[in-house]
Amino acid sequence: xxxxxxxxxxxxxxxxxxxxxxxxxxxxxxxxxxxxxxxxxxxxxxxxxxxxxxxxxxxxxxxxxxxxxxxxxxxxxxxxxxxxxxxxxxxxxxxxxxxxxxxxxxxxxxxxxxxxxxxxxxxxxxxxxxxxxxxxxxxxxxxxxxxxxxxxxxxxxxxxxxxxxxxxxxxxxxxxxxxxxxxxxxxxxxxxxxxxxxxxxxxxxxxxxxxxxxxxxxxxxxxxxxxxxxxxxxxxxxxxxxxxxxxxxxxxxxxxxxxxxxxxxxxxxxxxxxxxxxxxxxxxxxxxxxxxxxxxxxxxxxxxxxxxxxxxxxxxxxxxxxxxxxxxxxxxxxxxxxxxxxxxxxxxxxxxxxxxxxxxxxxxxxxxxxxxxxxxxxxxxxxxxxxxxxxxxxxxxxxxxxxxxxxxxxxxxxxxxxxxxxxxxxxxxxxxxxxxxxxxxxxxxxxxxxxxxxxxxxxxxxxxxxxxxxxxxxxxxxxxxxxxxxxxxxxxxxxxxxxxxxxxxxxxx
Ligand code: NAP
Numbered sequence: 001x002x003x004x005x006x007x008x009x010x011x012x013x014x015x016x017x018x019x020x021x022x023x024x025x026x027x028x029x030x031x032x033x034x035x036x037x038x039x040x041x042x043x044x045x046x047x048x049x050x051x052x053x054x055x056x057x058x059x060x061x062x063x064x065x066x067x068x069x070x071x072x073x074x075x076x077x078x079x080x081x082x083x084x085x086x087x088x089x090x091x092x093x094x095x096x097x098x099x100x101x102x103x104x105x106x107x108x109x110x111x112x113x114x115x116x117x118x119x120x121x122x123x124x125x126x127x128x129x130x131x132x133x134x135x136x137x138x139x140x141x142x143x144x145x146x147x148x149x150x151x152x153x154x155x156x157x158x159x160x161x162x163x164x165x166x167x168x169x170x171x172x173x174x175x176x177x178x179x180x181x182x183x184x185x186x187x188x189x190x191x192x193x194x195x196x197x198x199x200x201x202x203x204x205x206x207x208x209x210x211x212x213x214x215x216x217x218x219x220x221x222x223x224x225x226x227x228x229x230x231x232x233x234x235x236x237x238x239x240x241x242x243x244x245x246x247x248x249x250x251x252x253x254x255x256x257x258x259x260x261x262x263x264x265x266x267x268x269x270x271x272x273x274x275x276x277x278x279x280x281x282x283x284x285x286x287x288x289x290x291x292x293x294x295x296x297x298x299x300x301x302x303x304x305x306x307x308x309x310x311x312x313x314x315x316x317x318x319x320x321x322x323x324x325x326x327x328x329x330x331x332x333x334x335x336x337x338x339x340x341x342x343x344x345x346x347x348x349x350x351x352x353x354x355x356x357x358x359x360x361x362x363x364x365x366x367x368x369x370x371x372x373x374x375x376x377x378x379x380x381x382x383x384x385x386x387x388x389x390x391x392x393x394x395x396x397x398x399x400x401x402x403x404x405x406x407x408x409x410x411x412x413x414x415x416x417x418x419x420x421x422x423x424x425x426x427x428x429x430x431x432x433x434x435x436x437x438x439x440x441x442x443x444x445x446x447x448x449x450x451x452x453x454x455x456x457x458x459x460x461x462x463x464x465x466x467x468x469x470x471x472x473x474x475x476x477x478x479x480x481x482x483x484x485x486x487x488x489x490x491x492x493x494x495x496x497x498x499x500x501x502x503x504x505x506x507x508x509x
Contacts, residue, residue, distance in 0.1 A: 001193030002172045004227050008196030010064065011214055012037040012207035016044040018051045028201050029060040031214045032223075035098070035196060039207055040067040040087055041076040052091055059096035064119065066101040067091075072123040073208075088112035099146065104138060115143035124151040125178065125209075128158055132165075140169060146195050148174040150208065153182025155273055156265045157280040163192040163287060179209045180241060181266045184234070186212060188263070190226040192287075220250055222261055231260040231288050233488060236274070236302075237295035240264040244505050245293050248481045251501045255494040260290075267298060274301040285330050291488040292324040293481075299369070306334035314339055318376045320369065323484045337483030338370070338476075339377040345475035346419070346448055358382030361443075363415040364404070365436045366423035367394035370450050374421060375402045383419075388412040390424075412437045420463075421448040427457040429509075435459045440466050452477050453506055478502060 011033035015021040021043070025036050038055060040047065047055065056063060067084045068074020076084045085106070092100045092113035100113040104122045111118055120139050122129070128151045129135055139147040147169055153159060162175035162185035172195035177185040189197030199217040200206045217223045235245040241264070249262035267273050281289045294302040299320035306324060308316045311334040315321050321334035347354055360383045364371055367389035375398055378385050385404040389395035392408050399406035412420070426436040428451045435458040440447065447463035452473030460470045482493035 001166060001169075002195050004190045004193055007190040007194055008035040008062075009033055009214070009217060009223060010035040010037050010196045010198050011201055012039055012066075012198050012205075012211075013201070014039050014042050014205050014207050016042065018043065018047055018055045022055050024201055024205075025055075025059060025063075028214065031201065032218050033061060033199070033214055035062045035064060037064040037066055037101070037198065037207070038091075039074075040065060040091065041069075041074040041084075042207075046083060046087055049090060052094065056091060056094040056096050059094075062098035063094070063096045064099040064101055065091035065097050068101075068123075069103055072103050072121070073125050085110055085112050092117060101148065102144070104135065108143070111144075116145045118144035119146040119148050119174070120144035121148035121150070121174075123149075126152055127154065128152075128161065136165060136169065140171060144171075146172045146174065148176075148195075150174075150176040150178055152209075153177035153179050153185070155181050155267055155277055156184055157277045158182050159185035159188075160277075160280040160284055160287070163188070163284070166192045166194045176208070177210075180264075181210075183210045183212065184263045184265060186210060187217070187221045187261070188226070188232065190223060191228060191230050191232070191261070193228070220246060221263070222250055222254060225254075225259065226261055227259070229259060229288070231258075231290040231488075232263065233260055233291040233293075234263040234265040234289070235293040235295060236265045236267050236277070236298050238266060238268055238297060240266050240295070243295070244477075244502055245481065247501055247505055248478075248498050249293075249485060252481075252485050252494050252498050253489075255497045256489070256491050258489050258491060260489070265292070269297045271301045271304065274298050275305060278305050281326070282330070290326045291484070293484055294322050294324060296369070303334055306332045310334055311336075314377060314380060317380070318373050320373065322480065323487055325487050335483070335487055336373065337480040337487070339373040340483050341478075341480030342370075342374055342421075342448075342450065342476045343377050343381070344479050345471050346421070346446070349448075349469055349471045349475070350446060354381050359384060360419055361417040362386070363388060363412055363417035363420045363444075364423060365389070365409065365412055365421065366425075367391065367398045368423065371423035372398060374423060375399075375404055379403055386415065386417065388415070409436065413439050413441060415441050416443045417441075418443060419446045419448070420444050421450065422457075422459055423450050425451070427451050427459055429453045433458060435462060440468070444468055446471065448476075449473055450476055452502075453509065455503075455506065474499070474502060474506075 011028035089112035158177040165175040199214045253260040302321035315336035323335040379402040387395040395406035446469045448471035450473045485493040
C-alpha cells in the first residue's frame with residue numbers, strides 16, 4: 001500500500017496532436033494533477049524524437065509514458081509491436097518520464113526501461129479476470145516497480161475487490177474497477193492506499209470508462225482531505241448518475257469539517273445485487289463505510305437487509321428504508337427521512353408540531369412511493385387523508401392499508417381538504433405547464449408540491465394566486481438529506497449551505 005498522502009492524481013492526456021497534448025499537460029498540472037499520463041497511442045501519428053522533445057522536455061509534473069496495445073484496449077495495432085516498444089524506449093530517455101506502462105504479456109527482455117520505471121499493467125474491459133490471483137501473483141513476482149490492474153465492474157462490489165488487491169500487494173498498486181458501477185475505486189484510491197488514480201482533464205477526455213474529472217475529484221470528492229480514517233457514505237440506486245446527493249453531502253461535510261466522503265453506488269435492480277454489495281461492506285469494516293442513502297429501486301431491499309427489528313415503526317409500516325447507518329461496531333440501522341423530511345417541511349411552514357396534524361383533512365394526490373410514505377406518516381399523526389389517483393385501484397389499495405379514503409384523481413378539484421399534497425410526477429420538468437388539478441378548491445389553505453424541478457411548479461403558482469400557504473418539494477428534498485446527515489454525523493446539518501447547493505444545481509440544469 002502507498003501512504004495516502006503520496007497517492008498520485010494522474011491525468012491521462014488523450015489529444016490527437018503533440019501540440020495539443022503539451023498544452024493539455026500544462027493545463028492539467030495547473031488544475032491539480034500531480035502526474036500526467038501521455039497516451040502516445042492516441043496521437044494521430046507516431047511521434048519522432050523532435051516531437052517527443054516538444055512533448056516531454058521540462059514537464060511541470062512526473063510523466064507516465066503509455067502506448068497502449070490494441071489487445072488491451074489501446075490504439076496501437078498489434079502488427080506494430082516493435083515500433084510501439086521503440087517509441088516507449090525513446091520516451092523513457094526523457095528525465096520527466098518517471099514511469100513507462102508496459103503490458104504484463106510483454107517479455108521481460110523487451111521492457112523499454114529499467115524495472116524501477118516500469119508500471120506492469122493488465123486490462124480487462126469485459127469483467128474481473130477469471131485468473132485474477134494468477135495475474136496479481138505474476139505482477140508481484142516481477143521486477144517492475146508498480147502493478148496496475150483495471151477491469152470492468154459489474155457492481156460496486158468489484159470496487160471493494162480493487163481495495164482488497166491494493167491492500168494485499170506488497171508493491172505500489174493501481175487497481176481500478178472500470179465503468180460507472182466501479183467509480184468508487186477511483187474516487188477512494190487515496191483512502192485505499194493506491195499508487196494513484198486517473199482523472200480526466202474534462203468530461204469527454206476520459207481514457208477509460210468511469211473516470212471522474214480532475215475538478216470532480218478535487219472539488220466534489222474532496223481528494224485532498226481523504227486519508228485512511230475518512231468515513232465513506234454513498235447513494236445506492238439505479239440510476240444514480242444525475243443524483244444531487246453527492247454534491248449536497250460532500251458540501252455539507254466540507255462546511256462542518258467532517259472527515260467524510262460521499263460517493264455514487266450504482267447497483268442494478270434486484271435484491272441479490274443489493275445484498276451482494278452490502279455483504280461486501282459487512283466483510284470489510286476497515287474500509288469505514290458508515291452510511292448509505294437508498295433510492296429507487298432499492299428502498300424495500302434496504303429494509304429487508306437491515307431487517308425490520310433495526311428500524312423504527314414508520315419505515316417498517318411504509319416498507320421502505322432510504323437511510324442506512326452503520327455504527328462504529330458495524331451494526332446496521334434503517335431509517336426513512338423521506339417521510340420525516342416531507343412532514344417537517346409541511347409542519348414548519350404551517351408553524352405546527354407533527355401532532356397538530358391530527359384531524360386535519362388532507363388531499364394526497366398520487367399513489368406511488370412518495371404518496372405511500374406520506375399516507376403512512378399522515379395517518380400515523382391522525383390526519384384524515386383522501387388519496388386521489390389516476391389509477392383508482394392503486395389509490396384503493398393504499399387507502400385500505402392506512403385507513404384513508406380513495407377517489408379518482410379527477411375528483412381532486414372538488415376536495416373539501418384544507419391541505420393538498422401533490423405526490424404525482426405531474427408538473428415536473430419538462431412538463432412545466434401541467435398541473436394535477438385544473439382548479440384549486442376554495443377549502444384549501446395549504447398546497448405542498450413534492451415536485452422540486454421546477455422550483456415553482458404550475459400548481460404552486462396557482463396556490464400562491466389563491467393566497468394559499470405553499471410548501472415546495474425543495475424543502476422536502478433538503479430536509480431528507482439533512483436528516484441523513486444528522487443521523488450519520490450527529491452534527492446539526494448546515495441547512496443553508498445544503499439548500500444553496502441544490503438551488504445552484506437546479507439553476508444549472
Ligand atoms: P411513483 O412511485 O412512480 O408514482 C408516480 C405517481 O404519479 C403515481 O401515482 C402515478 O399514477 C402518478 N402519475 C404519474 N404520471 C401521471 C400522469 N401523467 N397523470 C396522472 N398521474 C400520474 O413515483 P414516486 O416515487 O411516488 O414520486 C412521485 C413524485 O414525487 C416524483 O415525480 C417527485 O417529483 C416527487 N418526489 C419528491 C421528493 C422530494 O424530495 N421532494 C422525493 C420523492 C418524490 P398512476 O398510479 O396512475 O400511474
